[in-house]
Amino acid sequence: MPDAAAPKTIAFFPEAAFGPALNSVGIAQAVEARGHKAVFLSDPGFLEVYRGYGFEAHPVNLSEPMPAEEMAKFWSDFINGHIPNFRKSPYDQLDNYVKDCWTAIVDSARWAQKDLPGVLAGIRPDVVCVDNVILFPAIKQSGKPWVRIISCSENEIEDPDIPPHLSGCGEQDHACHEAFRARFNEVIGPLHAEFNAFLKDCGEAPYPLGQFFEASPFMNLLLYPEPVKFQRRHPLPPERFQYLEGCVRKEAPYEVPGFAANEGKPLVYVSFGSLGAGDVDLLKRIIAAVGKLPYRALVNVGDYAGQYGELPANVQIAGWFPQPSVIAQVDAVIHHGGNNSFTECLYFGKPAIIMPYVWDGHDNATRVQETGHGFKLDRYDWSEADLAAKLEACLTDPAIRQKLLATSTHMQAANGPEKAAAIIEGLA
Structure with a gap:
């Protein structure tokens, strides 16, 4: 019988962006403080981020392999190319920035399926924690408990009474909610059909239009704190959903430098x-x-x-x-x-x-x-x-x-x- 008190291996697989990455670092630091081993599965371009915090990190290609500096330039160019779209409303970003992002995200799921089963088999984690907005079938099919971390706004877990994710709508502006949801589904429809075809190839059931991920049957962790939570029509059951009230990592101390003007001011x-x-x-x-x-x-x-x-x-x-x-x-x-x-x-x-x-x-x-x-x-x-x-x-x-x-x-x-x-x- 396995020793329940023995150190466990916890794998973290965050999205290749600093927000999810550094949030997972904070949780991983706390996991190791409890005597367990935290390892990261990572797009190659982010390996050194996790290693810089002292963690073991294993590459999982989320796109066509390229040197880390080329990958960094790709995303920098991607963002800079969309700067004109930053002037647009969330609704008017749907058929440019948002669609382009979801195209890259769906591609990342396809690429991950090539490497992820073998990496998981090599690491043999006891739990896998994924912070992303899309399903990676290999994690669901690994036979291990998996945790979904929601490091973005809590409206990533939908509810009919709260603003749709990415919309920027006010909580009570239900006309805004409806218009954004309808336009999102219209823009994303062809890509969503492609993703469902991928899920079928992986032996998974299709998702409803507009959905690219599901809540974990084991546990889902949300960063949003109680004072800013939305009022849901269907409250999230605590046995499967827990709010972390934020998740701030430990960083090196910082000494505020001296200034040539306004020293001592706010x-x-x-x-x-x-x-x-x-x-x-x-x-x-x-x-x-x-x-x-x-x-x-x-x-x-x-x-x-x-x-x-x-x-x-x-x-x-x-x-x-x-x-x-x-x-x-x-x-x-x-x-x-x-x-x-x-x-x-x-x-x-x-x-x-x-x-x-x-x-x-x-x-x-x-x-x-x-x-x-x-x-x-x-x-x-x-x-x-x-x-x-x-x-x-x-x-x-x-x-x-x-x-x-x-x-x-x-x-x-x-x-x-x-x-x-x-x-x-x-x-x-």
Whole structure:
């Protein structure tokens, strides 16, 4: 009989994007702290991310194999080529950015099926945790318990009373819900038929139109915290769905540098993520605006530092920041609405101005404003006076500060990574 107390092997297979990847790192750190072994299955371009945190990582091709630097350039070019579409509404992004993304995601499932069965057989994990928006049949067919992690907005698990995923609709705007769902299904229909044909080839049943994944019969972990949850018509049963109340990873300490101007004034952190940093003109505009305000700012410019000239004396840029360690020390954040940035701001009680451009950033921007934790601001249609007013409100509005204090206290008491690790250990 197997020893229930013996160390287990927990495999993590996140989407090849920093949001899901770093969320899984946080859970994996907690799994190892409990005495188990965490290993990562990864697109080759992300192997070094996990190895950099000290984890074993195994390649699974999610596209035609190419050198890591070429893969990074591919996604950078993909995002930068869609910058004109970032000006469009979520509805008007469906037949360009969203369709192109889903095409790549479906291709990733086909490619993964070539490598994944053999990799799983070699690792022999006790539990597999997958953070993605599409089914990988090999995981479902592995014979092991599998956990679905939802690191994007919780509306990835649908309900008729809440906004559809990616829509940016308000919770009560049901006309918006209906219009977005109908257009999404219309645009995605031919691709969905191709995916169902792939599922049939793999011995799996087809999904209803618009659905590319299912809830795990074992456990599903959602990052969304209680204070921003949607009111569902059909509440999620806790024996299969658990909210982690955020899931903030441990990062290296960060020492705030000195500034040539405004030393001691409120500190603002600006980040649109590694891919959103390609929107250089927008970041330059924000830098110019913040440069005139009585604040200091740290700005994440990704791989584009060479495109910035002389900076205001109260602004410093870098190509990367240990984000949780930075957000813990700042006074307000301007970001793109990625779910790690969204939940980290809530976890540390920091007000946010979200300028969304794609994917669940639209949902999180709407949600941060309608729950009173910050503001949604159009990515391009704003004035310096708009930005200044919203930053001042972030720093001085007592209702926002009180709301954030309560949310932060709740989330930090929950300890999401530890909660996730305990649930996964129970399945193993």
